[in-house]
Each structure stands twice: as structure tokens, then as C-alpha cells.
Amino acid sequence: MSTGVHPSTFLYARATSSNGTSVLESFAEEIQCYSLPYGLLGFISHVLTYYTIVCLWFGRKPLWPFSRVSFSRFDLALGGFGxxxxxxxxxVTIVRCKDTWQLLVIAVWKMSMSLLNGLTAVHVAILFTLRKMKLRKAAKKRRREGSDESNETAVSGVKLEEAAEAESGKGRHKKEKSTETTTGSHKKEKSTDSKTGKHTKERSTKSKAADEEAPVVPKDKDEPAISVKVDPLKVVAWWIVLYIPGMFAGITGLMALVVEAQGHGGIRGLTAGFYAIVGAGTLFTILGIVYRLRKDQGELGRPEKAKRIILGAIVWVVGSFSILAVFYSDWALGMMTNNITGLPSSDAAAVYWTYWVAKRLPMFSL
Incomplete structure (x- = not known):
């Protein structure tokens, strides 16, 4: 049962030798097990994948890169499902292509890219989740401490009022004793009234203080919105370590197919262009390193800075090569099968488009 290519797929007859033609015809049969995107659709898929990864590395929404990603469980679900x-x-494709090692390692390559895409989305969502939880916890702690301080202030104020009232009562009592024209009964009545008023006011003040002692903690629904800003690049970008081995394995299998199909003129031209771009980029990078190190004579005496420059150049070369290699694989496979658009056959359409859409899910991170 055909599962990998369009029913109208046939091989170019432009191979210059009968051996080359037979190799391509054999490959057309073998690639039927391969149900992952390639050709034009594969190229579009990989462009969108790289774009999504870069946006998430910098904490930006892929659908609107001018805005930062804000956490939602929806983002985590999207990344997880994708x-x-x-x-x-x-x-599934790896298992089905187990008899053709070249296609098997290419499928491993594409799986490593799927892992990079999905793990990046999940990791960014987790980072924002943890950061928001930490900020919310800190905000609750500050509100609780502020409530405790206000209660202590209220209690201290009550005590000061009681002391002032007591002092005032003593003064009035002394004044009453020193007055000779006041009768004893009047003194007693006034003293009783003073004490009664004092106790009444004291009870009222204490009741008010007791009402204020209970801390008021806002409920979650009343909490203000928490703005989270995270720079995931330094943490999340390390997932690329999983991608690099798969990429080198896949490019090895792809080049093995290219060597077998060297009689195809289009593939020869595509391969020459690929190597020319990679070679020119590597050469310019090396020249840039030399220029940077010699720009200041003192740079050569600072090994730490020289190491950073060289390491940055290596990362740049490997990163550029990995991106170009994926694009090269899309067009090379499309040419080998004369299916440059990469449209799947009807019996492979369900798997193909499910995979294609699943890789797009992280693009909808909010």
C-alpha cells in the first residue's frame, strides 16, 4: 500500500545513465514508507518551525512577535499535544522505514526537530508558570505582612489612648481634691461619672481594636493581574543539544541518497549550491574571527575572550548549517521523487496532515 508519495509520482528520466535511473526508480518505491513533510510543504513547515522556536526563545508570541508571551495553561497544553x-x-515513520537506513535516519532527524519544537514550547510555558506562581506568592506575603503591621499600629494606638485617658483622669482627680467649695457628695458623684465614662470609652476603644485585629487577605479573584517577564533563551536554547546529533545522522543518510542519485542534473545543481553557500559562510566566519582577534593586538593575549569569539563562530556555523541542511533535504527529496510540492498520497494524507498541524500548535502560544 502506498503511503509516502503522491500517486502521480514518478522519477525524473533525466538521469544520464541507466544505473542512475534504476537507483531513482528504486528510491521511489522505498520512499513510500516515508510519510513526513518534504518538498515545498516540508520547506514551509520547517520555516514556520524555526520561526516559532526563535520567537519562543525570546519569549514572544509567534502570531504577534511584538507582544510577550503571557502564561496560560492553554500554552502548556498546546506544546504538550504538539x-x-x-x-x-x-x-511510526521510523518503524515503517526500518529496511531503508537512509530514510530511517532522515526520519530520526525530523523527529529530533519535532522534539526541539515541542520541548521548547513546553519549557517556556513551565518557566512562565513557575515565575507567575513565585510572583503571586511574594505578593500574598507582602499583603499579609502589611496587614500585620497595620494591626500592630492599631493596637499601639489603642494603648496610647488608654494611657492618655488614665493620665487625664488622674489630673481631674487631683483638681477635685484641691477644691474646697466642692461638697463630698458632689466629689463622689463626679468621680463616679468620670470612671463610668472612662470605662465606657475604654470598652468602645477595645472593641474597635478587636475588630481591627483580624487580618484581611484579599481573595484570589480580587488580586491584581501579575505581569510576568521571562527571558527563556539562556535556559530553553539548550534543547538544541538534542537536535544536533539527529541532524548529523539525517544529513548522512541524505547524502548517501544524493550520491546514489548523482546522475540527476537538478540534484547536482542543488547540492553544488548548498555546498557553495555553506563553504562561503564558513570562510567568511573564519575571516571574521581572524579580523576580530587582530583588530586589537591585545586580544591575542586574552585567551578567555578569544575562546568566546571562537565558540560563537562555531555556534553560528553549526546553526546556519543545520537550517540550510533542512531546507536542502526538503528540495532534494522532492526532486528525487518528482514530487516537488511534497503532496502526500490519499492513503497517507491523514498521518501527513496530522503531523503537519501538530507541529503548528506551538505557534498559537498566548
Missing amino acids: LLISTLLSI
Whole structure:
């Protein structure tokens, strides 16, 4: 049963030798097990994948990169589902292509990219989740401490009022004793009234203080919105370590197919262009390193800075190569099968488009 290419797919007859033609015809049969995107659709898929990864690395919304990603459980679910579905379908392709090692390692390559895409989305969502939880906890703690301080202030104020009232009562009592024209009964009545008023006011003040002692903690629904800003690049970008081995394995299998199909003129031209771009980029990078190190004579005496420059150049070369290699694989496979658009056959459409859509899910991170 055909599962990998369009029914109208046939090989170019432009191979210059009968051996080259037979190799391509054999490959057309073998690639039927391969149900992952390639050709034009694969190229578009990989452009969107790289774009999504870069946006998430910098904490930006892929659909609106001018705005930062804000946490929602929806983002975590998108990343998780995309990771699970794309990885499972990649494994299905790997198992089905187990008899053709070149296609098997290419499928491993594409699975490593799916892992990079999905894990990046999930990791960014988790980072924002943890950061928001930390900020919310700190805000609650500040409100609780502020409530305790206000209660202590209220109690202290009550005590000061009681002391002032007591002092005032003593003064009035002394004044009453020193007055000779006041009768004893009048003194007693006034003293009783003073004490009664004092106790009444004291009870009222204490009741008010007791009402204020209970701390008031706002409910979650009344909490203000918490703005979270996270720079995920330094943490999340390390997932690329999972991608690099798969990329080198896949490019090895792809080049093995290219060597076998060297009689195809279009593939020869595409390969020459690929190597020319990679070679020119590497050469300019090396020249840039030399210029940077010699710009200031003192740079050569500072090994730490020289190491950073060289390491940055290596990262740049490997990163550029990995991006160009994916694009090269899309067009090379499309040319080998004369299916430059990469449209799947009807019996492979469900798996193909499910995988294609699953890799797009992280783009909708909010």
C-alpha cells in the first residue's frame, strides 16, 4: 500500500545513465514508507518551525512577535499535544522505514526537530508558570505582612489612648481634691461619672481594636493581574543539544541518497549550491574571527575572550548549517521523487496532515 508519495509520482528520466535511473526508480518505491513533510510543504513547515522556536526563545508570541508571551495553561497544553503527536508519528515513520537506513535516519532527524519544537514550547510555558506562581506568592506575603503591621499600629494606638485617658483622669482627680467649695457628695458623684465614662470609652476603644485585629487577605479573584517577564533563551536554547546529533545522522543518510542519485542534473545543481553557500559562510566566519582577534593586538593575549569569539563562530556555523541542511533535504527529496510540492498520497494524507498541524500548535502560544 502506498503511503509516502503522491500517486502521480514518478522519477525524473533525466538521469544520464541507466544505473542512475534504476537507483531513482528504486528510491521511489522505498520512499513510500516515508510519510513526513518534504518538498515545498516540508520547506514551509520547517520555516514556520524555526520561526516559532526563535520567537519562543525570546519569549514572544509567534502570531504577534511584538507582544510577550503571557502564561496560560492553554500554552502548556498546546506544546504538550504538539510534542506528543509529532513524536509518535515520527516514530511510526521510523518503524515503517526500518529496511531503508537512509530514510530511517532522515526520519530520526525530523523527529529530533519535532522534539526541539515541542520541548521548547513546553519549557517556556513551565518557566512562565513557575515565575507567575513565585510572583503571586511574594505578593500574598507582602499583603499579609502589611496587614500585620497595620494591626500592630492599631493596637499601639489603642494603648496610647488608654494611657492618655488614665493620665487625664488622674489630673481631674487631683483638681477635685484641691477644691474646697466642692461638697463630698458632689466629689463622689463626679468621680463616679468620670470612671463610668472612662470605662465606657475604654470598652468602645477595645472593641474597635478587636475588630481591627483580624487580618484581611484579599481573595484570589480580587488580586491584581501579575505581569510576568521571562527571558527563556539562556535556559530553553539548550534543547538544541538534542537536535544536533539527529541532524548529523539525517544529513548522512541524505547524502548517501544524493550520491546514489548523482546522475540527476537538478540534484547536482542543488547540492553544488548548498555546498557553495555553506563553504562561503564558513570562510567568511573564519575571516571574521581572524579580523576580530587582530583588530586589537591585545586580544591575542586574552585567551578567555578569544575562546568566546571562537565558540560563537562555531555556534553560528553549526546553526546556519543545520537550517540550510533542512531546507536542502526538503528540495532534494522532492526532486528525487518528482514530487516537488511534497503532496502526500490519499492513503497517507491523514498521518501527513496530522503531523503537519501538530507541529503548528506551538505557534498559537498566548
